[in-house]
Amino acid sequence: MTKPTKATITFDNDAKPIELPVLSGTLGNDVIDIRTLGKHGVFTYDPGFMSTAACQSSITFIDGEKGQLLYRGYPIEQLAEHCNFLEVSYLLMHGELPNTAQRIEFTKTIVNHTMLHDQLSNIFRGFRRDAHPMAVMIGVVGSLSAFYFDAMDVYNPQHRVISAHRLLAKIPTIAAWSYKYNLGQPFMQPKNSLNYAENFMYMMFAVPCEEYTPNPVLARAFEKILILHADHEQNASTSTVRLVGSSGANPFASVAAGIASLWGPAHGGANEATLKMLEEIGDVSRIGQFIKRAKDKSDSFRLMGFGHRVYRSMDPRAAIMQKTCYEVLNELGLHDDSIFKLAMELEKIALEDEYFVSRKLYPNVDFYSGIVMRAMGIPYSMFTAIFALARTAGWIAQWDEMNADPEHKIGRPRQLYTGEARREFVPIEKRT
Ligand code: ACO
Numbered sequence: 001m002t003k004p005t006k007a008t009i010t011f012d013n014d015a016k017p018i019e020l021p022v023l024s025g026t027l028g029n030d031v032i033d034i035r036t037l038g039k040h041g042v043f044t045y046d047p048g049f050m051s052t053a054a055c056q057s058s059i060t061f062i063d064g065e066k067g068q069l070l071y072r073g074y075p076i077e078q079l080a081e082h083c084n085f086l087e088v089s090y091l092l093m094h095g096e097l098p099n100t101a102q103r104i105e106f107t108k109t110i111v112n113h114t115m116l117h118d119q120l121s122n123i124f125r126g127f128r129r130d131a132h133p134m135a136v137m138i139g140v141v142g143s144l145s146a147f148y149f150d151a152m153d154v155y156n157p158q159h160r161v162i163s164a165h166r167l168l169a170k171i172p173t174i175a176a177w178s179y180k181y182n183l184g185q186p187f188m189q190p191k192n193s194l195n196y197a198e199n200f201m202y203m204m205f206a207v208p209c210e211e212y213t214p215n216p217v218l219a220r221a222f223e224k225i226l227i228l229h230a231d232h233e234q235n236a237s238t239s240t241v242r243l244v245g246s247s248g249a250n251p252f253a254s255v256a257a258g259i260a261s262l263w264g265p266a267h268g269g270a271n272e273a274t275l276k277m278l279e280e281i282g283d284v285s286r287i288g289q290f291i292k293r294a295k296d297k298s299d300s301f302r303l304m305g306f307g308h309r310v311y312r313s314m315d316p317r318a319a320i321m322q323k324t325c326y327e328v329l330n331e332l333g334l335h336d337d338s339i340f341k342l343a344m345e346l347e348k349i350a351l352e353d354e355y356f357v358s359r360k361l362y363p364n365v366d367f368y369s370g371i372v373m374r375a376m377g378i379p380y381s382m383f384t385a386i387f388a389l390a391r392t393a394g395w396i397a398q399w400d401e402m403n404a405d406p407e408h409k410i411g412r413p414r415q416l417y418t419g420e421a422r423r424e425f426v427p428i429e430k431r432t
Contacts, residue, residue: 007032009042018042027061027070043414049234055242056405059092059397060233064310069317071231072096080320085196085226085393086110089168092231092397113169114190114199116177117147124181133385134263136178142256144170152250154403163251164396171392172196175385176203182381197223200389205377217331218376221324225369228317229387231394233310237261237268241395242402243411251399258395259388265304268391271370271383274305275339284345295355305367306350312360321368328372340371 003024010017018040021033031053034044046052061070069076072091079088083097090098090106098106123143127136144166145152151162177187180203188203198214201222206212232238240261245254262268281290294303308315329335347363350356373383402408 003030009037025056028063038414043416045416049239054234054239054411055402056407057234057398057401058095059401060231060394062233062310064308064312067311067313067316069232076228076316077320080224080227083227085223085230085390088227088230089393089397092393093164093400109165110169110196111192113166114173114192116170116173120144120147121177121187124177124187127181129182129184131178131182133175133178133182133381134259134388136181137174137385137388138256138259138263140174140178141167141171141259142253144252145250148252149250152252154245154248154250157404160251160400160403164400167251167255167392167396171389172200173203175382175389176200178385179204179379179382195219195223197226204382215331218328221328221372222376224320224324225372225386226390226393228320228365228369229390231391231397235267235309236264237391238395238398241399245399245402246408246411251396254399255392255395258391262388262391263384268366268384268387270304270364271366271373271387272380274367275370275374275380275383277304278339278342278346281342281346284342287342287346287349290346291349291353291355303346303350303356303361305363305370306356307359307361308364311362311364314362315364317365318363318368321365321372322363325368325372325375328375332375334375337375339374343367343371 004022007020007022008017022030023033024030071079072095086107087098087103123140148166151159153159173190180187186208188206190199191202194202198219201214201219202212237258241254241258244257265273281287293299293301329337329340370383
């Protein structure tokens with residue numbers, strides 16, 4: 001069957017039909033180009049962007065039915081197996097995997113930017129000690145625009161690259177320091193002899209008075225978490241970064257907005273919410289009552305770590321993380337961990353339950369990544385901060401792609417207005 005190149009909208013009154021072009025990408029669904037509809041006085045209604053492509057992108061592709069995720073065409077399984085996080089970040093930003101010389105150069109550049117301006121430590125100190133790391137990250141990342149404004153011209157490709165390098169290099173330091181501040185321990189300066197994942201673990205777990213050597217199995221598991229979360233097409237936080245950036249806002253402000261969006265429990269907050277839910281369930285014997293609540297429409301409770309807007313089969317990242325989960329628990333001798341056992345039982349029951357099966361609700365990556373991070377000694381409050389760290393690679397690649405796109409416009413959705421029609425002002429003494 002040949003692909004359509006045009007679509008026609010007809011109306012059930014005497015309005016003239018409107019013909020619209022149909023666009024095809026390299027993979028995925030065709031889209032109807034509705035950009036000219038407004039000229040006909042017609043707009044579309046699509047809350048949650050259920051059927052709307054908001055941009056063109058050549059970075060990440062998801063086939064939700066097949067459970068496929070590609071970064072620049074490469075399957076996530078191959079990248080997670082063979083690459084480190086900086087190679088994947090380079091791929092997302094530049095479109096190709098780096099060769100040896102490019103990898104060395106890129107790593108050197110990122111390493112050169114890992115420290116924070118000394119004055120930034122005062123910004124951390126302005127927060128309450130018990131502030132959530134995500135709240136601190138939103139503030140500190142936003143404040144980078146007050147420190148690194150020498151290269152913030154978003155219309156200058158070179159400036160965009162410098163800002164992107166700064167963000168990628170500094171975000172682990174910011175995330176680790178937001179934890180250290182919570183704990184009341186001294187901030188650890190980055191150690192540039194370590195790789196990206198090891199350096200983050202060092203800044204989180206080391207203290208100045210003791211030697212710290214990252215465990216290689218845990219460091220590799222952590223690297224996989226970063227790779228799996230690095231980008232995910234036009235999700236809520238990435239769309240937020242694009243929308244904020246579409247007005248010409250600087251990259252630090254745009255990424256701070258992305259972090260804010262990621263914090264929500266329906267998005268990046270799900271791994272933290274999953275662990276809290278597992279603790280609340282507490283025992284295998286109580287799974288049934290929570291499953292019942294998840295199915296009850298009058299109860300707002302949802303099974304955290306299940307379901308995904310795009311995947312209607314197993315999230316491929318979840319399959320990789322499930323394997324990593326076993327590796328980490330074996331390394332740490334935690335295979336008998338009660339929360340892990342509870343999670344495996346919950347997964348089994350949910351995968352067999354008609355409600356979840358018919359709605360294609362499978363465990364997502366956050367279901368397992370939370371268990372891995374908990375086993376590694378990472379506190380729940382840091383889970384989403386680590387997700388933000390990883391997703392920074394995708395955000396800056398997507399932000400740069402948008403700015404380089406000659407077709408990009410300020411994001412300005414329309415609305416279906418349902419309020420009062422025009423009415424006259426009523427003085428206060430006449431109001432009922
Ligand atoms: N538990 C119980 N029921 C669920 C769940 C869940 N976790 N997720 C979806 N459903 C049900 C809905 O109630 C709905 O049922 P209905 O058709 O009878 O009304 C149906 O499945 C479809 O759900 P929608 O809400 O339409 O799916 P949507 O695509 O809007 O939501 C989302 C996706 C937000 C991820 C949702 O599945 C959810 O809230 N999951 C839990 C939170 C979570 O794990 N988020 C992480 C996402 S992955 C990430 O950000 C990396």
